[in-house]
Amino acid sequence: MSEFGRGSPQTLEFLRTRRSHPSVTMSAPGPDDAQLTDLLTIAARVPDHGKLAPWRFITYRAPQGERIGAFLSELYARKNGPLDEAQTDKERTRFTRAPVVVGVVSQAAEHPKIPIWEQQLSAGAVCMTLVSAAAAAGFASQWLTEWYAFDEEAGRYLGLQDGERFAGFIHIGTATQPPVERPRPDLSEITSNWTETD
Numbered sequence: 001m002s003e004f005g006r007g008s009p010q011t012l013e014f015l016r017t018r019r020s021h022p023s024v025t026m027s028a029p030g031p032d033d034a035q036l037t038d039l040l041t042i043a044a045r046v047p048d049h050g051k052l053a054p055w056r057f058i059t060y061r062a063p064q065g066e067r068i069g070a071f072l073s074e075l076y077a078r079k080n081g082p083l084d085e086a087q088t089d090k091e092r093t094r095f096t097r098a099p100v101v102v103g104v105v106s107q108a109a110e111h112p113k114i115p116i117w118e119q120q121l122s123a124g125a126v127c128m129t130l131v132s133a134a135a136a137a138g139f140a141s142q143w144l145t146e147w148y149a150f151d152e153e154a155g156r157y158l159g160l161q162d163g164e165r166f167a168g169f170i171h172i173g174t175a176t177q178p179p180v181e182r183p184r185p186d187l188s189e190i191t192s193n194w195t196e197t198d
Contacts, residue, residue: 018132019179021140023097026173028062030099031139039137039172040102043130046122050111054119055126055167058103058159065095071157072148079151094146098171102130103158106167123167130170140175143168 031039040057048054060068069092076091077083083091095101104127108119127143134141148154149166160166 014136015132018135019181020131020142021175021179023142023144023171023173025176026098026140026142026171027176028099028174030062030173031134031137035137036100036102036172039130039133042133043104043126046125046129048122049118050114052111052114052119052122054107054109055123056105056107058105060095060101060103060158062096062099065101066092068095068158069093072154075151075154075157076147094148098140098142098173100172102170102172104130104167104170105160105164107164109163120167127168127170134170134172139172140179142171144171145169 030036036059043057044053072094073083073088073091076087104123106120106123108116108123110116111119131141131143145166145168148158149169155164155166158166
């Protein structure tokens with residue numbers, strides 16, 4: 001059998017057992033600049049109809065997270081009323097839990113040949129590939145959105161330009177505890193064989 005036909009049992013086992021880690025359980029260290037560049041390079045290797053690269057990255061480091069948290073806390077209170085201590089702490093620490101957060105920005109736009117939906121799916125593939133690459137590199141990782149991913153004012157503060165939206169925020173750090181497995185779908189309930197109908 002040729003080298004290209006052997007497959008990789010280790011990779012399959014990694015994919016079977018990969019698990020996200022809650023960002024609140026992460027600590028330093030995160031990837032350094034060289035490691036992060038490598039992870040983002042891997043993440044960009046996804047299906048991309050038309051080679052549009054309809055996505056980009058914004059990186060946030062924990063020291064910047066304190067300023068971001070202060071802004072998000074004020075914005076959330078302005079839109080939802082006074083916050084109690086627990087909610088204030090939750091908003092203030094959203095970008096400091098993991099040492100590195102990567103915003104994956106979808107730049108999907110009208111195109112004569114490539115549907116917007118396909119461009120958005122490509123951004124989702126970037127998120128999942130980055131989560132998997134980070135885990136394969138030995139880091140804890142989690143893909144989150146939260147309310148600020150969909151808030152126009154928060155989006156501008158976090159770096160969005162006109163017509164863009166966040167596909168997600170990938171939190172990357174070091175695990176402080178084992179991840180907890182969660183129930184997975186029953187394959188028999190989500191799989192069917194196509195049959196022709198009249």
